[in-house]
Amino acid sequence: MGAFGPLRNPANMFTALVLVIFAITPILAPALDESFYVIVFARIMVWGIAAVSLNLIMGYGGLISFGHAVYLGIGGYTVGILAFHGVTSAWIQWPLAIGVSGLVALVFGAISLRTKGVYFIMITLALAQMIFFLSVSAERYGSDDGLNVLARSDLGVSFFSLNNKTDMYYTIFAFLLASVFVSWKLVNSRFGTTIRAAKSNDTRVQSIGVATYRYRLTAFVIAGIMCGIAGLLQANLEGFVSPDMMNWQRSGELIFMVVLGGMSTLFGPVTGAFVFLMLSEVLAGWTIHWHIIFGPFLVLVVIFARGGIAGLLTRRADRD
């Protein structure tokens, strides 16, 4: 499926609609006296970045990582811990967050990519749990209770600051667009073609002389870094980091966002995050027992709506 297909395609129209909503919310929401939505959408976009990064390896590479939320935690904790020690400059924090996420992804990828299929699912889950328990046992940084991020990352310029709600919002928006752009460039490059080919037939790609392990590891590291960026944004947005950021359920939710929106589609993960979080918001406002509806909904989506929202809308278009 072409990445930027014709706009008549309902899936693309839905994407465009979501993007327009994201773009104008900080202007529109206060005017409608619904400022609350600015933070809701900022949250959704952060998850969108994380979902885009997971889609890179899961959708295009066929690597089902069940521990992807760990990079949210790593990016977030890097910012939180540095701020705790008085280092607030974004120019130190962010490269470090990127470096640490990349390094962890390199080590975890190197181990887990030696395995396949369900072993891969379980080992990524277990490695993520390891970091989760590390954060739980880190008493100095709040253990279970988490850590307040004492100051937002300081960009060192006078005209733009993450302490300003609108500036924060558009920073996240910019990163979201950048993540989609990067994944578009990657997927359509020679590198991306190799990754996708290895997904459909690993043995064949290897037998024509391509070391797929290295390609996959590179993709794994890129996805880890991208998700680490989502984590550092989340830490700044919420002003708080906790082990819960990398709870295994968060990884499950990330997978669901990607599947819900449409795997291996460029914007699918973003629309997936949007629908997932809006639906949670609505259901949670309705009853505190919203999981009792949400759980079966998940099962039904898996059983009946293959291809997610993008798949549904595209199929509809094909029929018309």
Add this chain to the structure above:
Amino acid sequence: MDYVLLTEQLLNGFQLGIILFLMAAGLTLVFGIMDLVNLAHGSMFMIGAFVGGTIALMTGSFVLGVILMVPSMLVIGVVVEMTALRTLYPRDHLDQVLATFGLILFFNEATRLIWGPEGLVVPLPAYLDGIVSLGLGITYPVYRIFIIVTGLLVAFGLYLLVGKTKIGMLIRAGASNRTMAGALGVNIPKLFSIVFGIGAVLAGLAGLIITPITQAAIGMGEDVLILAFVVIVIGGIGSIRGAFIASIVTGVIDTLGRSFLDVVLLLFLPANAAESAGPAVSSMLIYILMAAILFFRPQGLFPPKGAG
């Protein structure tokens, strides 16, 4: 580090290993035979604890709770298999992970609705609530010995069931070649239901017998589930023997790590560093072990014969 404490912690580790084995046995059977990744196995652990615990509280007999839990979990397991999981067998692992993730959310919330958010406290019967002397100055709670003995009996029973009976033969046939077994007239869907039911009973038993120590809580199965995943990955998916050995090793290493690692670290780290690194490293220990084993043997220690 004296030998009394060491023996106690070894037994504790063994007991954790037994609980892990009860979880892992069902998980590895379901995976080995049906090729199904079942996250909802952790829910069976929880439901077993709540259902068995409620029966125990109502009848006033813990043993009766354990006995009546068996048919209850068998029914619940078979119903879950027939209503929700059956459609997932032909699906890929991703779909299975997601759908069973959805089931976890559902079961957790259903449990919260039925039993309330506080969980359930199940007291020990008086005759199991005591401490017994094992000689050489070592004492150990009777109930933990009860857990270990129960687990060993179940493991032995499972070995007999899978290795020596007709149904066990069918299970092994289904595990090594599902299509061929089906072609030879084995009723595969029925076999799957039975295996899933057995797995649910084992998980429920694990949840129930740990409840007097920990109490029954929403989501109690999830941490155990992840440990059980580690166990079956180390042991080799589909292998009951591998699951048993890996469970005991994991249980013992985890427990000993938590109690003695800071002492060991003291040998080469300054006191305050050892004190803060101890809990952190010990909570990561089994995952490091798993990563190391998978690095050298990606199929686990005891991959079943004829698999793959």
